[in-house]
Amino acid sequence: MDQYTLNLLFVGASFALYIGIAIWARAGSTSEFYAAGRGVHPVTNGMATAADWMSAASFISMAGLIAFTGYDNSTYLMGWTGGYVLLALLLAPYLRKFGKFTVPEFIGDRFYSPTARMVAVVCLIVASVTYVIGQMTGVGVAFSRFLEVSNTAGLLIGACVVFAYAVFGGMKGVTYTQVAQYCVLIMAYTIPAIFISLQLTGNPIPGLGLFSEYKPGGEASGLYLLEKLDLVVQDLGFASYTGHHQDTLNMVLFTLSLMIGTAGLPHVIMRFFTVPKVSDARWSAGWALVFIALLYLTAPAVGAMARLNIIDxxxxxxxxxxxxxxxxxxxxxxxxxxxxxxxxxxxxxxxxxxxxxxxxxxxxxxxxxxxxxxxxxxxxxxxxVLANPEIAQLPGWVIALVAAGGLAAALSTAAGLLLAISSSISHDLFKGQLTPDMSEKNELLTARIAMAVAIVIATYLGLNPPGFAAQTVALAFGLAAASLFPALMMGIFSKRINNKGAVAGMLTGLIVTLIYIFLHKGWFFVPGTNSFTDAEPLLLSIKSTSFGAIGAMLNFAVAYFVSNATEDTPQEIKDLVESVRVPRGAGAATDH
Amino acid sequence: MADNSSNNAYWAANVRIILWSLVLWAIVSFGFGILLRPLLSGISVGGTDLGFWFAQQGSILVFLGIIFFYAWRMNKLDAEHGVDEQ
Known part of the structure; x- marks a missing residue:
């Protein structure tokens, strides 16, 4: 069987599985569409969260980022996993107890302010739309390389599959498809890594192989893999792999921005609305990180070993x-x-x-x-990552598996983002603002139409990616970090932050971060309109990609001072905060 | 139903656990992984130093430990203060 047939077989089988799940898991109510009826087991939810979170960027790009830079890009590893600690300790259990459907809904209720809710909706949509463009382009690239169809045809096939399970299944369909997609993507990532680790070090666990002796083909070399890598890259004039070359302040701020941004991304947070209990939300965050760690502990080994293999x-x-x-x-x-x-x-x-x-x-x-x-x-x-199995001369089925895995990573994240966008439009914008007396049936229909429209727009943007597509991921994290995360955290941990403080804080974080990014990347990403570059940034050595953490601190500070200068929060809001803080009664909160 | 003073004690205990967990979270990532790496450079691990290991493996493993510890500890605390879900 030739490689093309194998690729077709693996990708075709995985797609048939996703469609099968879509037919099985149709959503009949808004609760099923938005929160999968709150009946998802915490381990299942953890797996779905992992697939939701690990995008084309994690699967395809991250190992490459580490491979060509080495230690300095450990920021991605710590940043994209450390955010789950913030999520598990500071947000997930309380938002589950709150028991509603969307992130802007919590912000609107807690700060008794439709304005706050709308600011949150805008942040959510901008962050999710910019993020989804990258997923759609990733689908196109994977298709055109492995299935020899045009980029456009590949993207349209991918969009139709997402359409099938996201529009009909909502959160319920997306959750169970993501579980299947997680299994595909983790096998696709780890199997080649295990082979390569065995070839180079004799250790089957890539994360341990990275710190083992370099034994190509079983021959002892007397050097550790990382020592060998440091030697060869420096012999070719590159900076050492394990050395610290970037400036420290920027490394710390970038890691912090990624952590806060991760915890503030709505499509991840909303996954914790699907579990039955508050205690399940706590466990589920842990399971999510277990499943994410399987890939993230492997990624640095994949990067280092691929770099060595290419040079070799x-x-x-x-x-x-x-x-x-x-x-x-x-x-x-x-x-x-x-x-x-x-x-x-x-x-x-x-x-x-x-x-x-x-x-x-x-x-x-x-x-x-x-x-x-x-x-x-x-x-x-x-x-x-995509070429890795070929570089290491692995069998054809491994290459086919990697193709299916890359597509699974891109599609699962795209579906999660589209779900966040459509719930926010139907639930926050229509039900909450424009047509509050809409029946449940109509709301469900609105959610499906919003999802279909979002898929069409995302497909269009995937086919005609704006020149700035790669840079906008920084924007998504910047907005989530500077605007959403602080508002959510203050809403739970302070009773004193009032409507004025929250709105002022969110707008300050949002606007200052946007301006800082535009000053460095060009106004609305139009090339040539930037006044500074990330090589020589405006403030100290802070790059625009690291600015989310500063935006978050400004948000906290402004919200604190404005709230203390204005009137206290009403009693019913204090009661709401009290009730969110204790787990008892979470079951009742689901039936509203 | 638990009264308000019990809720306050519950919340204070929760905030204390969160603070200690976040201190550990910061030490392993920003500390051992980045800022304190020069201090740990004497301890070699598989061809490099301990700071590199924390940056690429150790911090993630500790994060996992923190989240599972927190879930276990809080479920116990919920029961102690009578605010767990029935």
Missing amino acids: TIYNNGITEEPIEYEARPTWMKNWEVTGLLKFEDKNGDGRIQFYNDKSESFAATAEANGWKGSELDVNRDIL
Whole structure:
């Protein structure tokens, strides 16, 4: 069986499974559509949360980010997992006790302010829409590489599948599909990693292999894998892999921004509305992190080992010998050259692939002595995980599994985001604001129409991604961190924060963060309109991607001072906060 | 139904557990993983130092421990203060 048939078989089978679940899990009521009837087991919910959370960025890009930078990009690992501690301790149990359907609904009720609710709706929609564009482009890329269909056709197939289970199944359909998608994506991520770890270190657990002796093909080398990697990358003029090269302040703030942003992303928070009890919400956050950790503990090993494998492929006779000839390059390079994500240019005309750091001044003399005229290979970081099984020469079915896994990661996150958008439009905007006397049946219909429209818009944006698509992920996290997270946390932990304080805080966090991002990335991401760059930022050394944490602190400070300068919160709000703080009575809260 | 003073004691105990958990959360990530890494550079782990291990593996494992400890401890606290779900 050839590779194409295998890919088709794996992806086709996974899609058939998702459609089957969609037919089985149709939503009949708004409670089923928004919160899966609050009947989801905490472990099941944890698995669904993990699939919801781990996007095309986690699956496809993260290992590549770590591989080409090393220690400095550990920020992604700590940031995207540490947020779950904040979520489990500060938000999830209380929001579950509150017992409503959406994140803006809590903000609107707690701060007795339709304005606060609308600010939350705007943040939610902007964050989710920008986030979903990346997922849709990811679906297109995976399809076009593995199934040899055009980007457009691939994207349309993906959109139809999401449509089937998200529009009819709502949260219920999405939850059970995400469980299946989690299983597909975690197998697709870990199986190749286990093979590669065995090849390079003899240890089957990649997270342990990363810290083991480097034993390619079982031969002892007397060096640890990371020592070997540090040696070869420095021999090619790159910065050491395990060294700390970025400035510390930025690393801390970026990690903190990712953590707060993770805890404030509405599509993750709303998953905790689906479990039956408050204690389940606590356990479920732990299970979610268990399932996420399986991938996140593997990712740094995948990154380091892939970097070593790529260098080894090019310098197949050792780092001090001549690199391989272009004509003798392996098949995976040929495959990825077609996509344009891997490029070779024979700058010195010797027919060999010189790959080194041509930006390093200290290495320039060595390169010149060797007769090298610049690095000749350009590898896009995003292909690393997808090409990994081919680089390590693993069997065809592993490659097919990775294709299905990449699609599962992108589709599951897209569905979660679309659900957050549509619930917010039907429940917060229509039911809460425009047509409050709408019947449940009509609300359910509105939610389905909103979902269908959101899918069409997301597909359109996926087909015509705005030039800024990659940069907007920073925007999504910035908004969630600077606006939503502080409002939710203060709503639970303080009785004193009133409507004026909350609105002032949210708007300050939102606007200052937006301005800071626009100053560095261009106004509304139009290229050339930026006054600063992330290489030379406005304040200290704070990059626009790290600014979410500062925005959050401003939000807290403004809300505190404005609340204390204005009247106290009414008694019924104090009672609401009291009731949210204790678990007893959560069952009753579900029937409203 | 528990009275208000019991609720206050319950909430104060909860906030205390949260604070200690967050101190640990910050120490393993921002501390051991980033700021205190130079101090830990003497302790070698598999070809590198302990700070690198915390940044790429250890912090995530400790996060898991914190969340499960919190869930277990709070369920006990709920019962002690009579505010658990029946």
